[in-house]
Amino acid sequence: MSEFIQQIINGLSVGAMYALIAIGYTLVYGVLRFINFAHSDVFMVGSFVGFYSGKVLGGTSWAGGLGVMAASMVGCALLGILIERLAYKPLRSRSKLTVLITAIGVSMLLQNVGQLVFGTNPQPFPDTLPATTFQVGGVVVSSKDLVVLGFTLCLLGALEYIVLKTKVGTAMRAVAFNPQAASLMGINIDWIISFTFGLGSALAAAGGFLWAYKFPRIEPFMGVAPGLTAFVAAVLGGIGNITGAALGGLLLGVIETLVKGSRWSTWTEAIAFVLLILILLFKPAGLLGRVQAEKV
Amino acid sequence: MLEVVDLKVGYGAIEALHGISFSVKQGEIVTLIGANGAGKSTTLRAVSGLIRARSGQVMFHGRPITSMPAHEIVKLGMAHVPEGRMVFANLTVMENLQMGAYLQKDKAVIARELEYVFSVFPRLKEREKQISGTLSGGEQQMLAIGRALMSKPRFLMLDEPSLGIAPLLVKSIFEQIVKINRDHGLTILLVEQNANLALRVSARGYVLETGKITLSDNSAALLANPKVRSAYLGG
Numbered sequence: 040m041s042e043f044i045q046q047i048i049n050g051l052s053v054g055a056m057y058a059l060i061a062i063g064y065t066l067v068y069g070v071l072r073f074i075n076f077a078h079s080d081v082f083m084v085g086s087f088v089g090f091y092s093g094k095v096l097g098g099t100s101w102a103g104g105l106g107v108m109a110a111s112m113v114g115c116a117l118l119g120i121l122i123e124r125l126a127y128k129p130l131r132s133r134s135k136l137t138v139l140i141t142a143i144g145v146s147m148l149l150q151n152v153g154q155l156v157f158g159t160n161p162q163p164f165p166d167t168l169p170a171t172t173f174q175v176g177g178v179v180v181s182s183k184d185l186v187v188l189g190f191t192l193c194l195l196g197a198l199e200y201i202v203l204k205t206k207v208g209t210a211m212r213a214v215a216f217n218p219q220a221a222s223l224m225g226i227n228i229d230w231i232i233s234f235t236f237g238l239g240s241a242l243a244a245a246g247g248f249l250w251a252y253k254f255p256r257i258e259p260f261m262g263v264a265p266g267l268t269a270f271v272a273a274v275l276g277g278i279g280n281i282t283g284a285a286l287g288g289l290l291l292g293v294i295e296t297l298v299k300g301s302r303w304s305t306w307t308e309a310i311a312f313v314l315l316i317l318i319l320l321f322k323p324a325g326l327l328g329r330v331q332a333e334k335v
Numbered sequence: 336m337l338e339v340v341d342l343k344v345g346y347g348a349i350e351a352l353h354g355i356s357f358s359v360k361q362g363e364i365v366t367l368i369g370a371n372g373a374g375k376s377t378t379l380r381a382v383s384g385l386i387r388a389r390s391g392q393v394m395f396h397g398r399p400i401t402s403m404p405a406h407e408i409v410k411l412g413m414a415h416v417p418e419g420r421m422v423f424a425n426l427t428v429m430e431n432l433q434m435g436a437y438l439q440k441d442k443a444v445i446a447r448e449l450e451y452v453f454s455v456f457p458r459l460k461e462r463e464k465q466i467s468g469t470l471s472g473g474e475q476q477m478l479a480i481g482r483a484l485m486s487k488p489r490f491l492m493l494d495e496p497s498l499g500i501a502p503l504l505v506k507s508i509f510e511q512i513v514k515i516n517r518d519h520g521l522t523i524l525l526v527e528q529n530a531n532l533a534l535r536v537s538a539r540g541y542v543l544e545t546g547k548i549t550l551s552d553n554s555a556a557l558l559a560n561p562k563v564r565s566a567y568l569g570g
Binding site: 227 | 383384385404405406409410414415417421422423424425426430433434435437438482483486
């Protein structure tokens with residue numbers, strides 16, 4: 040039983056990081072209707088920005104760790120905005136397939152530049168945040184898992200506030216629903232798209248930092264597997280739906296961890312895709328998504 | 336206020352407007368009537384910057400706005416209630432109205448405009464917190480007009496406000512359009528298939544036929560014109 044609870048906590052913390060990445064996919068899909076496959080590599084860059092700023096800062100403290108995470112988030116927000124401006128914006132009037140292929144290209148570019156800059160060998164991630172383990176009634180809990188969950192909850196709360204309560208968040212939802220009508224309100228769509236990329240990339244960077252904190256070995260291809268799983272999480276929850284992405288992420292994290300701890304552990308890598316196939320077969324709009332008629 | 340000169344607009348290989356010219360003066364209600372596909376909506380979309388003109392010029396307050404993006408034109412005091420209303424169905428009524436005042440920074444001005452919109456369409460106040468997608472067609476039209484008014488425009492373009500709305504509501508919406516024009520001296524360009532109703536509330540009108548303006552006169556004369564009567568007023 041105590042092992043089961045440990046697994047659930049572990050799964051939730053992995054899932055929280057999937058959720059942070061998945062939200063970026065879903066936000067961008069919401070305003071531009073395409074999947075930004077370079078997103079998983081922004082997550083990787085987030086880890087590396089954390090790696091370098093952690094080294095510069097040195098030491099282990101809450102304030103320092105938060106500062107490192109903030110640096111990752113700001114750096115990746117700028118990277119996300121830059122990627123959109125340089126690679127996607129010139130193609131906005133082209134077919135979605137063109138943009139999708141470009142996104143895969145950007146993803147490869149980031150991975151390969153990552154190899155050039157960071158090298159191909161995995162690097163140990165500095166201990167920027169304090170960590171301990173403690174026992175609660177026979178259950179061994181790593182404070183890392185609690186930190187990951189706590190930080191994620193705070194970030195999701197902040198995101199919810201931005202999207203639901205602020206003017207720029209309302210404008211994001213307006214643009215997602217109907218960009219033309221939004222421009223008739225005086226909303227600068229380009230600006231909102233940049234903001235969306237910045238927001239999604241900042242969350243992915245936070246995910247990248249937390250991921251490296253929990254699994255402290257980082258390398259330029261580290262984004263591929265969590266990125267794909269998070270993409271599945273976004274589809275599972277209903278692409279375009281923020282709550283759905285968060286829920287999908289948590290669910291996949293728990294399921295994956297439980298499978299890993301069972302005798303079907305060889306299926307761990309495949310389970311996300313089994314779920315993807317099932318959801319596409321039986322509830323293609325996702326758990327919280329609504330079926331929409333495709334506009335032609 | 337608005338001066339359109341030899342405006343040409345096309346979609347791909349098809350030219351939808353073959354060089355039209357018309358004008359709207361300060362304080363007027365002007366109607367553009369025409370059959371389905373004549374290019375009425377295209378005209379408004381080109382004026383408000385939603386689509387690019389191929390050639391010709393649009394002057395607003397003596398300023399050329401032909402190649403300006405839509406969100407810049409809004410700043411100059413133009414509001415466009417597009418065809419099909421295009422309310423943000425995923426937002427509440429209140430959020431829609433707030434988006435209408437997106438460029439307005441002064442909270443006091445927003446509050447005043449909101450009060451005015453609610454006085455024109457009390458129904459919107461009752462539904463303030465409702466998700467707009469759940470409103471009836473007529474209520475959505477009120478919301479679309481109210482949202483446009485929130486930007487405190489000097490010039491308002493309405494695209495088929497009567498489309499898909501119960502006849503009783505159409506009458507009340509048109510009464511409100513006249514009231515808005517009178518209250519603030521707001522200049523209005525109205526596009527309608529319901530030519531009878533539109534010509535009754537407007538001072539002047541233009542007839543648009545397959546991308547060309549074929550007639551222009553004051554509304555009373557158009558209402559009496561046998562050609563207009565047989566083509567647009569059902570005999």
